Amino acid sequence: MLEHQGLLRTQRVVEFIHGIRLTIGSRELINFSSNDYLGLASHPAIAEAMGEGARRWGVGSTASRLICGTTEEHAALEEELSLAKGTQAALVFSTGVAAAAGTIPALAGKGDVIIMDKLAHACLIDGAHASGATLRVFPHNNLDKLESHLRWASKTHSGGRILIVTESVFSMDGDLAPLHGIVELKEKYRAVLFLDEAHAVGVRGAWAQGLAGELGLNGRIEIQMGTLGKALGVSGGYIAGSRQLIDFLINRARSFIFSTAPSPAVAAACRASLRIVQSPEGDLLRNRLRENLQLFASEMKIPEPPSAIVPLILGSEARVLQETARLQSEGFFIPAIRYPTVPRNTARLRITLSSAHLPEQIMRLAAVLKESGLRE
Numbered sequence: 001m002l003e004h005q006g007l008l009r010t011q012r013v014v015e016f017i018h019g020i021r022l023t024i025g026s027r028e029l030i031n032f033s034s035n036d037y038l039g040l041a042s043h044p045a046i047a048e049a050m051g052e053g054a055r056r057w058g059v060g061s062t063a064s065r066l067i068c069g070t071t072e073e074h075a076a077l078e079e080e081l082s083l084a085k086g087t088q089a090a091l092v093f094s095t096g097v098a099a100a101a102g103t104i105p106a107l108a109g110k111g112d113v114i115i116m117d118k119l120a121h122a123c124l125i126d127g128a129h130a131s132g133a134t135l136r137v138f139p140h141n142n143l144d145k146l147e148s149h150l151r152w153a154s155k156t157h158s159g160g161r162i163l164i165v166t167e168s169v170f171s172m173d174g175d176l177a178p179l180h181g182i183v184e185l186k187e188k189y190r191a192v193l194f195l196d197e198a199h200a201v202g203v204r205g206a207w208a209q210g211l212a213g214e215l216g217l218n219g220r221i222e223i224q225m226g227t228l229g230k231a232l233g234v235s236g237g238y239i240a241g242s243r244q245l246i247d248f249l250i251n252r253a254r255s256f257i258f259s260t261a262p263s264p265a266v267a268a269a270c271r272a273s274l275r276i277v278q279s280p281e282g283d284l285l286r287n288r289l290r291e292n293l294q295l296f297a298s299e300m301k302i303p304e305p306p307s308a309i310v311p312l313i314l315g316s317e318a319r320v321l322q323e324t325a326r327l328q329s330e331g332f333f334i335p336a337i338r339y340p341t342v343p344r345n346t347a348r349l350r351i352t353l354s355s356a357h358l359p360e361q362i363m364r365l366a367a368v369l370k371e372s373g374l375r376e
């Protein structure tokens with residue numbers, strides 16, 4: 001059934017991966033699909049920090065955070081994350097999915113309202129459903145509809161909390177949320193904002209600030225969420241916010257309380273990655289990413305993308321599968337992104353660029369895409 005609809009998913013086993021090169025089915029391909037926007041997943045200093053962390057602490061954390069799983073590496077990582085994000089405190093989870101799954105239901109429940117962007121990531125939707133709060137969805141980035149939901153919620157749920165949930169850089173479209181407008185509406189209606197910066201950290205703003213920091217809004221956003229597994233190149237998720245919020249989550253976020261702590265070696269690697277992202281080397285990598293995005297945009301004759309994600313929406317599953325196969329035969333790895341990851345009839349190539357791509361690889365990809373008349 002799924003296969004017939006072009007929706008069957010299978011795993012591809014990667015035989016080799018380093019930077020932007022990967023081998024699948026004995027074929028070496030240039031990868032234009034990863035979230036490793038700064039090439040840090042294969043950075044030698046970060047690999048060294050992980051090895052050193054494992055030698056010092058062992059490979060596993062042995063217990064949940066609240067038993068004996070919080071090492072000095074975890075504590076230091078949280079301190080450094082809160083400095084990077086400009087918040088009082090931060091809390092690390094094993095993944096970004098776990099951060100959302102633990103935090104949203106801790107903050108909202110029966111009698112509260114969650115108002116969410118239509119294109120929000122699956123983990124935000126799952127968190128909202130699990131919370132038991134009343135859920136309202138606004139069309140993507142539509143401030144008028146957001147305001148009408150806020151107006152409704154403040155009348156009908158005056159005793160409850162109103163939580164707005166959105167992303168800063170949208171994962172499958174690469175566009176930005178109108179964050180100034182959202183923050184203003186949030187304040188007007190005394191709501192609280194949960195902002196998922198998964199694809200913005202390391203790409204937007206200096207250091208690991210994300211869009212909130214770039215726009216100087218971090219002091220006005222109650223809950224900043226992110227992942228350590230995308231531009232930071234390692235793995236894990238976090239929430240940054242007030243000391244009071246973090247102390248509350250330590251006591252209420254079930255995915256934090258009941259899960260084995262991330263390995264201290266992973267925490268050590270995340271610290272090394274954060275140091276690089278905040279250093280002149282990080283600036284250099286971000287500049288190179290921007291140059292790569294500008295080159296791809298000028299070759300494709302499209303506006304410069306605001307993030308490292310460039311979607312080419314083809315519509316039908318069959319078309320995108322065919323295009324993926326053609327790109328693979330030309331030496332490029334760009335899998336088809338289909339329903340349910342994106343809405344029906346918006347199947348796409350989700351092209352991601354990295355600071356590690358070389359100009360000739362980008363120009364060649366653009367030439368191959370243009371051969372089949374593919375433009376945005």
Ligand SMILES: *Cc1c(COP(=O)(O)O)cnc(C)c1O
Nearest residue numbers: 095096097121171198227229236
């Ligand atoms: C990837 C992603 C997450 C989940 O983060 P993980 O660390 O991979 O679990 C959350 N939100 C968005 C928007 C994402 O793209």
